[in-house]
Amino acid sequence: MPPKRxxxxxSLRDAxxxxxxxxxxxxxATVTISRLEQLVQRVAAKRAxxxxxxxxxxxxxxxPEEVVALLQEYQSICHCVFSEAELIRTVIAIRIPExxxxxxxxxxxxxxxxxxxxxxxxxxxxxxxxxxxxxGGVASAAxxxxxxxxxxxxxxxxxxxxGKAEENNKDKSKDNNNNNNNNNEGEKAMxxxxxxxxxELKQVDADTLLKVELAGTQLTSxxxxxxxxYALNWKKLIQPRTGNDHMVS
Numbered sequence: 001m002p003p004k005r006x007x008x009x010x011s012l013r014d015a016x017x018x019x020x021x022x023x024x025x026x027x028x029a030t031v032t033i034s035r036l037e038q039l040v041q042r043v044a045a046k047r048a049x050x051x052x053x054x055x056x057x058x059x060x061x062x063x064p065e066e067v068v069a070l071l072q073e074y075q076s077i078c079h080c081v082f083s084e085a086e087l088i089r090t091v092i093a094i095r096i097p098e099x100x101x102x103x104x105x106x107x108x109x110x111x112x113x114x115x116x117x118x119x120x121x122x123x124x125x126x127x128x129x130x131x132x133x134x135x136g137g138v139a140s141a142a143x144x145x146x147x148x149x150x151x152x153x154x155x156x157x158x159x160x161x162x163g164k165a166e167e168n169n170k171d172k173s174k175d176n177n178n179n180n181n182n183n184n185e186g187e188k189a190m191x192x193x194x195x196x197x198x199x200e201l202k203q204v205d206a207d208t209l210l211k212v213e214l215a216g217t218q219l220t221s222x223x224x225x226x227x228x229x230y231a232l233n234w235k236k237l238i239q240p241r242t243g244n245d246h247m248v249s
Contacts, residue, residue, distance in 0.1 A: 012094045018238045021091035021230075024084040029227045033220055036077060040216040043070050047209040055202040057193070060161040063154065067205055071147040074212050078124035078144035081223070085124075088230075089117050092237050106240025109233050116226050123219045137222075142208075142215035150208045157201045163191035 046066055092110055099107075119137055126143025230237070 021088040060158045075144045082124045106236040109236040141211040
């Protein structure tokens with residue numbers, strides 16, 4: 001590689017050091033994993049509380065604040081993990097050396113760890129899995145967009161149970177014109193009285209938390225696996241070649 005291009009490569013390595021990636025991994029080991037475990041416990045407790053409670057149509061009138069708060073916290077953790085994983089990826093990827101036919105053990109380790117980062121980031125966005133050759137493991141049940149999906153699903157049920165606002169407005173405008181039509185429309189505007197819809201609303205709340213509980217447990221295991229792999233292989237990740245490399249920082 002011409003000298004000027006080597007300067008570009010070296011400047012990248014100087015800007016993103018092993019100290020940066022080590023700090024991110026240390027944060028996962030000492031803070032993030034513990035935070036996830038505590039969140040999973042609170043999610044499980046809230047889910048059990050919902051399953052034991054009696055739901056009525058009144059439960060459709062307000063979005064459960066505690067459920068939303070738990071989903072927001074999980075979103076925050078997933079966002080942090082994804083961002084820190086990208087930093088670690090950068091530190092490793094810019095140290096992939098010039099390709100050779102020999103002495104590639106360290107390079108193989110680099111690619112294996114980068115693949116682990118792929119899996120980890122897939123878990124944070126609620127992905128993973130796929131075909132048997134993808135190496136993504138079991139797909140995550142929830143990710144950082146779970147709150148939006150939950151609100152969308154719950155909102156649809158709330159409309160069915162309570163009646164849409166525009167239907168209520170139309171009903172009021174017809175009140176002075178046709179009392180008979182008003183009565184029929186009024187029944188529609190009041191929403192469904194189906195007990196199964198009420199049970200579905202309860203199940204949406206419980207299932208959403210179950211997904212976060214499972215996904216959080218899975219993400220914790222994936223983080224532990226990565227911390228272990230990084231701790232045991234960090235030298236090969238930073239200096240993949242055993243020979244003298246003029247760029248090994």
